[in-house]
Amino acid sequence: MVTLSEAKHVDERAWVRAEKRQGGTKLSFGGDWVVPEASHLDVDLRQIDLGGARNVEMDGSKIDLIDSSGAWLLLRTRREIEAAGGKIAAFTMPPTFEPLFETLDRVHNAPPVVIHHHHSFRHFLERTGKGSVHFLNQSVEMMNYLGRVTIETGEAIIKPRGNLRVAALFHQIEETGITALPIVGLLAFLLGVVLAYQGADQLKRFGAEIFTVNLVGVAVLREIGGLITAIIVAGRSGSAFTAQIGTMNVNEEIDAMQTIGLNTVDVLVLPRILGLLITLPLLTFYADMMGLAGGGVMSYFSLGLTIPVYMRQLQSAVSLSTLMVGLIKAPVFAFVIGLVGCFEGLKVERNAASVGKLTTRSVVESIFLVIVFDAAFSILFSILGI
Amino acid sequence: MSAHKQPSDDDLIISLRGVTNAFGDNIIHDHVDLDVRRGEVMGIVGGSGAGKSVLLHTIIGLNKPVSGSIKVFGEEIAGLSGIELRAVDMRWGVLFQEGALFSSQSVAENIQVPMREYTKMSQELMNELASMKLSMVGLPEDAAPKFPSELSGGMKKRAGLARSLSLDPELLFLDEPTAGLDPISASQFDMLVRDLQKSLNLTVCMVTHDLDTLRATTDRIAVLVNKKIKVGTIETLRKDPDPWIQEYFNGPRGHAALS
Numbered sequence: 182m183v184t185l186s187e188a189k190h191v192d193e194r195a196w197v198r199a200e201k202r203q204g205g206t207k208l209s210f211g212g213d214w215v216v217p218e219a220s221h222l223d224v225d226l227r228q229i230d231l232g233g234a235r236n237v238e239m240d241g242s243k244i245d246l247i248d249s250s251g252a253w254l255l256l257r258t259r260r261e262i263e264a265a266g267g268k269i270a271a272f273t274m275p276p277t278f279e280p281l282f283e284t285l286d287r288v289h290n291a292p293p294v295v296i297h298h299h300h301s302f303r304h305f306l307e308r309t310g311k312g313s314v315h316f317l318n319q320s321v322e323m324m325n326y327l328g329r330v331t332i333e334t335g336e337a338i339i340k341p342r343g344n345l346r347v348a349a350l351f352h353q354i355e356e357t358g359i360t361a362l363p364i365v366g367l368l369a370f371l372l373g374v375v376l377a378y379q380g381a382d383q384l385k386r387f388g389a390e391i392f393t394v395n396l397v398g399v400a401v402l403r404e405i406g407g408l409i410t411a412i413i414v415a416g417r418s419g420s421a422f423t424a425q426i427g428t429m430n431v432n433e434e435i436d437a438m439q440t441i442g443l444n445t446v447d448v449l450v451l452p453r454i455l456g457l458l459i460t461l462p463l464l465t466f467y468a469d470m471m472g473l474a475g476g477g478v479m480s481y482f483s484l485g486l487t488i489p490v491y492m493r494q495l496q497s498a499v500s501l502s503t504l505m506v507g508l509i510k511a512p513v514f515a516f517v518i519g520l521v522g523c524f525e526g527l528k529v530e531r532n533a534a535s536v537g538k539l540t541t542r543s544v545v546e547s548i549f550l551v552i553v554f555d556a557a558f559s560i561l562f563s564i565l566g567i
Numbered sequence: 568m569s570a571h572k573q574p575s576d577d578d579l580i581i582s583l584r585g586v587t588n589a590f591g592d593n594i595i596h597d598h599v600d601l602d603v604r605r606g607e608v609m610g611i612v613g614g615s616g617a618g619k620s621v622l623l624h625t626i627i628g629l630n631k632p633v634s635g636s637i638k639v640f641g642e643e644i645a646g647l648s649g650i651e652l653r654a655v656d657m658r659w660g661v662l663f664q665e666g667a668l669f670s671s672q673s674v675a676e677n678i679q680v681p682m683r684e685y686t687k688m689s690q691e692l693m694n695e696l697a698s699m700k701l702s703m704v705g706l707p708e709d710a711a712p713k714f715p716s717e718l719s720g721g722m723k724k725r726a727g728l729a730r731s732l733s734l735d736p737e738l739l740f741l742d743e744p745t746a747g748l749d750p751i752s753a754s755q756f757d758m759l760v761r762d763l764q765k766s767l768n769l770t771v772c773m774v775t776h777d778l779d780t781l782r783a784t785t786d787r788i789a790v791l792v793n794k795k796i797k798v799g800t801i802e803t804l805r806k807d808p809d810p811w812i813q814e815y816f817n818g819p820r821g822h823a824a825l826s
Binding site for chain 2: 184185187188189215216217219220223224248249250253257280281284285288289290291292293294295296297530531532533534
């Protein structure tokens with residue numbers, strides 16, 4: 182590790198000497214008065230006891246090298262002596278260093294800066310208050326935005342105004358749907374495997390291992406398929422929406438759109454939400470199939486169920502309504518993910534940190550809302566007896 | 568001051584020899600040479616896409632050239648290990664185009680980052696020095712607790728300059744220091760650079776488009792044209808037959824700024 186003194190090639194350590202003289206004190210300075218030496222000079226200078234001397238001579242003629250930190254230390258010493266009622270009888274230094282010293286003396290009269298500690302109790306209270314107000318404002322804003330987007334999405338679906346960005350829509354379908362196929366498929370398949378394995382393990386004890394198929398079928402179709410797809414899409418596409426729109430916001434692209442007269446909801450939000458509304462149900466169906474396939478493979482290996490047996494049992498366990506119960510939730514999840522992703526993106530402030538912060542928040546919020554809605558659906562379905 | 572007494576057989580702070588930069592097949596610099604002497608202000612100019620920033624990034628080690636030698640303080644930058652490069656880092660300061668302040672820290676904390684990293688100064692001394700740096704770059708004391716997002720473009724550049732001066736470097740790199748500033752702020756910034764250069768005896772290497780800045784601050788100018796570098800003073804360059812250089816220094820804007 183190279184120290185600053187080595188890097189800056191400090192030849193001679195800086196020194197301070199004080200001698201008592203008749204009628205006053207003489208302070209002599211010498212060596213390299215540069216940044217690496219500043220910390221010990223600071224201590225040395227603070228330790229000088231002038232003993233209330235009225236007359237102080239400051240002699241810097243032995244200083245070989247000085248930079249602004251060294252100059253500041255000398256200047257500070259002089260100012261402190263003067264402030265304490267002392268008199269500087271003489272102040273000498275090599276002529277080449279005088280301009281720096283004079284410039285500093287002229288331009289710098291401000292007190293030291295104050296570093297605020299952002300983690301004190303007071304700041305904690307302050308942040309809590311700010312956070313609460315922010316949360317309320319955010320909720321109101323979100324409601325406004327929800328209203329606006331719902332109306333515009335509804336209009337776009339019911340009576341297309343011909344201003345739907347078809348190219349953008351297909352781009353979004355590709356981005357959010359087709360490119361998600363490998364990850365959604367793999368995870369759904371693995372969840373099917375896990376369910377079948379755990380189910381078989383437990384149900385074997387009752388000799389009811391055949392019901393593993395029922396477990397896999399119902400769980401995957403009703404819950405797991407839709408949920409895992411929504412969570413992956415929230416992480417993949419919700420975050421992408423926020424980051425894309427947020428970066429556009431940072432670059433003033435959103436402002437540019439508005440001055441050209443483009444409606445940001447039409448151009449940015451609708452293609453994304455409509456794209457998700459189309460792809461998420463399809464992805465969910467695909468995840469359902471992959472989950473069932475995973476269950477089938479595991480049943481074959483752990484229970485020895487052949488594919489025809491598995492299929493027959495599956496047919497008796499689930500019906501079309503089981504599948505539909507899972508699929509009907511997908512558009513709602515899609516709307517939530519798209520809405521949150523775009524909403525947070527439009528709220529990005531014009532700095533780089535904001536994009537990251539809101540992207541994280543967008544993912545957390547959309548996964549949270551997806552699970553809340555899933556729970557709400559469960560309650561609803563149980564009341565309706567589906 | 569920071570001009571230190573190292574036995575300097577050569578007073579060349581920066582010395583480029585046969586440096587070639589290329590992105591893919593696109594050659595940006597073709598075997599260019601450049602010398603910057605101790606205590607001078609060197610301006611780097613060139614058309615958009617001529618590779619001014621690339622050259623600056625190459626000198627400070629952020630971009631690795633395809634071939635050639637780059638010596639700063641007599642050390643071959645490309646051959647330095649991470650630790651050795653840090654030793655050089657402590658001796659130069661870089662002002663990036665937008666200031667590149669750390670957005671999660673206040674201006675005062677930004678200025679103290681290099682001090683905290685490389686020195687053992689007490690917090691009190693660092694606070695005093697941070698305040699002094701703010702005065703030196705002409706920022707008011709109430710700028711210290713502000714965060715970068717609360718500053719105007721010009722203030723960000725000044726704060727960035729204060730941070731780059733944090734350890735009293737010998738060599739200062741400025742990337743478009745006056746771009747985006749109003750003419751008054753820009754000429755104040757020019758004077759500031761000149762003042763600091765004189766009082767701290769800095770060597771300055773700046774990329775700029777601003778003809779007024781060139782005239783007000785630089786001793787010599789390196790012009791990037793046709794993948795090569797031509798160095799001279801404003802006077803000698805104005806007599807250069809190259810059409811781009813003619814257009815640059817003797818075009819309408821050049822006339823207005825330099826006459």
